[in-house]
Amino acid sequence: MGTIEDVNKVLDEDNVQVVAQVAPALRVTIGEEFGYKPGTVLTKQFIGSLKQAGFDKVFDTSTSADVVTVEEGTEFLKRLETGECLPLFTSCCPASVLFIERQFPQYVDHFCTVKSPQQTMGALIKTYYAEKMKLKQKDLFVVSVMPCVVKKLEAKRPEMEFNNIPHVDAVLTTKEIAELLKGRRIELEKVKEENFDNLLGDASGAGQLFGTTGGVAEALLRFVSNKLEQDLGRVEFKEVRGMEGFREANVKIAGKKFKVAIVDGLHHLKDLLSNEKKFKKYHAIELMVCPNGCIGGGGQPISTPEIRAARRKALFKIDSKENVRICMDNPEVKKLYNDYLGEPGSRKAVSFLHTSKVCLKCD
């Protein structure tokens, strides 16, 4: 959806505000397109290069990943109460959604109903940000910069729009945005470093871990632990970390046992879903199609297991150095709920951010 030419054209127009959102994995992969070593963190240089190319605002998809974790965690706790649709499948990988819709449609209800971080960010830009800035949805052009070619298909799904206005107007992969920047003679090492813009630009360490395998599961467990155990809540869940395409972890939170599986790669996914007795013993399953998650996405520079290991290590290092490491501690997420959405799972949050319109709080 959207091409480099489309985005170049809109960047040169004055009558529309062009907003980029940058997926978590790109901060540790874009450098490879410009000759840096795998795993070099170039967040600020990349934002600076997008600003130099003409993007008016640059937001962090890791921020919407934090919002996704709040909504997903709320839905997960509700399902644990009722026992319905367990295990919960994470919904941030559109390729896993497509695969299950086509190959295992009987399990579609297991997906968490919250939209992916890409679509959640698009929806928030066209509602929350537009209202705060007194802009009309049609005056905004949202470009997702993603590790993934399937995100282009996701952006065209009928549920990803409000009144015929899509949440996201164009999706460029890592390689495509590098081509756009090179076409404009922008060199990463020479640009002025910049920070993500306010309102949707602060992310917890957990939100940034969405870029690698196990990161979505760890973000969810951080939420559940800190919700159920408050001050005693844990931050790190090393049990879910690793590079193998199928992993399982047993975690104890507030005296309860949680069984979690982390799956990446279609063959692992197919094996697991073909064995109903096996997959139903889990409470939650993180689903990714690419090897080691989005750091190995189809729109990324070509990688080997060693390159992906360097990218993954860099994301965990970013997380370990963040002051805020849990989604609900993110000040921008708190402000979003206080000023706009109300509480997690509210009618407004569900209406804007979920694919099902059932309010998690009242229905």
Ligand code: SF4
């Ligand atoms: S795992 Fe691959 S297909 Fe899934 S969202 Fe990430 S890059 Fe896209």
